[in-house]
Amino acid sequence: MAVDRARIEAAVAEILAAIGEDADRDGLRATPRRVADAYGEFFGGLGHDPVALLSDTVPVGERTGELVLLRNLSFRSVCEHHLLPFVGTAHLAYLPGEHVVGLGRLPAVLDTLAARPQLQERLTEEVADALQSGLAPRGVLVVLDAVHGCVSTRGPRQTASSTVTMASRGELSDPIARAEIMNLIGSAA
Ligand SMILES: [Zn+2]
Known part of the structure; x- marks a missing residue:
């Protein structure tokens, strides 16, 4: 649209x-x-279905079906309260079920959902839901870490503060599995 x-x-x-x-x-x-x-x-993501981006999955087949983690993806969105940008880093992980998808599709899902008036909390949940319904994986973990224009440039002007949000589904809601992935994400820095 x-x-x-x-x-x-x-x-x-x-x-x-x-x-x-x-x-x-x-x-x-x-x-x-x-x-x-x-x-x-x-706002170019409005009216686009992110799950449709995950339609060409392939069977896990010979692959291990173990964790897939994309670290340090850049993203930007716009907060719906002030129409000011928030920008940051995303980490997207899934534990494949029967299918996997091309790695480029994961950031495409994020970009589509980010390109609309958003809240970081809701964006995190929506990305997790899209991956869950598009890939039917055993688990999903989404971590977003962003600096908000409305926090850094107005009011108390907290320029050094970032906001971290997390959403998990299935087996990656398990605290031990989640800690292992957070450890991998942390080692990227
Ligand atoms: Zn705001």
Whole structure:
């Protein structure tokens, strides 16, 4: 689903007027268009089904079926409370059941769910749910570690603080299994 660029541009021009700016001055003239471009990216995941990205799984077959962990994936999303970006690192793990999927599909699921107004907590759960329903694995673990624009740039301006959220399903909800993966994630730094 594409964003309505004309409405975004009109709304941004209105915001510029509301803060007392001259929307026609040189530096701002292209701003509504640039913001519409940015919002097209930020919210381009709306209307897209992340589970559909996991449709071409292959049987585990000869492979071991042991843990698959993608560490240190960069991601960005936009907090739905302030429409400010939050950016950080994701770690996605699953324990295959009967099927595995191409490794590139995991960050694609994350990007699709991140490209909409979000809460980090809900994004974490939604990624776990998408992997669970698309892969029918024995377990899923999702860890997101992000810095929020609304925390770092306004109010108390906690620039050094990041927020860590976690969601697990199935066998990877087991504390021992989870600790083992957290250990692997930690050793990436
Ligand atoms: Zn916020």
